[in-house]
Amino acid sequence: MLTSLPDITYAQIFGQLASLNLEVYSPSAYIFPSRQSKYIDSRNLTQAGREQGIRRLMGINLLKRLESSVYSFKATLERVHELIENTLIEVVTYAAGRTAKSVLSINNDGDFDDDDQNIDHLMSGGKIEVNLADIDYQTWIRQMRADQKIISALLQEVGRISDNTDSKLQALFKLIDDKQKAPINAGNRKLLIFTAFSDTAEYLYEKVSRYCLDKYGLNSALVTGTGKNKTT
Numbered sequence: 001m002l003t004s005l006p007d008i009t010y011a012q013i014f015g016q017l018a019s020l021n022l023e024v025y026s027p028s029a030y031i032f033p034s035r036q037s038k039y040i041d042s043r044n045l046t047q048a049g050r051e052q053g054i055r056r057l058m059g060i061n062l063l064k065r066l067e068s069s070v071y072s073f074k075a076t077l078e079r080v081h082e083l084i085e086n087t088l089i090e091v092v093t094y095a096a097g098r099t100a101k102s103v104l105s106i107n108n109d110g111d112f113d114d115d116d117q118n119i120d121h122l123m124s125g126g127k128i129e130v131n132l133a134d135i136d137y138q139t140w141i142r143q144m145r146a147d148q149k150i151i152s153a154l155l156q157e158v159g160r161i162s163d164n165t166d167s168k169l170q171a172l173f174k175l176i177d178d179k180q181k182a183p184i185n186a187g188n189r190k191l192l193i194f195t196a197f198s199d200t201a202e203y204l205y206e207k208v209s210r211y212c213l214d215k216y217g218l219n220s221a222l223v224t225g226t227g228k229n230k231t232t
Contacts, residue, residue: 016150017059017066029052032136091137091141
């Protein structure tokens with residue numbers, strides 16, 4: 001269960017995520033046919049192909065973040081929303097003729113976990129570059145705004161989930177209580193909590209350290225592992 005709030009469920013959020021196109025990661029889908037040859041590299045890999053890979057990875061990543069924690073999911077949604085907003089500002093400004101800048105660079109660093117970042121032929125340095133003069137940017141603008149509307153609705157929904165209604169956090173607190181009351185090994189009150197995402201680790205450290213100190217007088221630490229993996 002994601003939350004004790006009855007009107008927010010995994011199935012509902014999954015349905016909204018499924019309707020996302022994440023078009024901010026796919027400007028090459030709007031390249032005019034006559035300009036497409038510019039975006040094929042020496043290995044005969046198209047930029048559009050890489051972008052489609054990044055799009056799919058981002059969709060999977062959102063689901064993984066949702067599974068990790070409400071906080072991680074919300075933080076990732078906020079980053080994607082900010083990326084869309086900043087991209088729209090640049091494209092709309094160009095479309096209105098208020099800037100001569102035509103080469104758009106989209107930086108997606110930080111949106112993926114370590115395993116995803118190792119797929120070099122997709123990430124291509126973590127940047128997507130396209131010349132706005134080569135694309136149907138009006139259609140692209142409409143698609144990005146559609147995604148922006150969905151993400152805004154998702155942020156509004158998950159923003160209603162508090163510590164008290166975060167089912168996974170409350171379940172963790174119960175596990176901590178059970179461990180303190182009936183440790184497997186007599187006198188061993190230590191806990192190790194592992195997570196794949198740094199934002200989840202930082203979120204849990206903030207909540208768990210305060211909970212354990214206030215209720216049991218236990219101190220906590222946040223340990224950084226390899227890459228972005230952290231232990232609380």
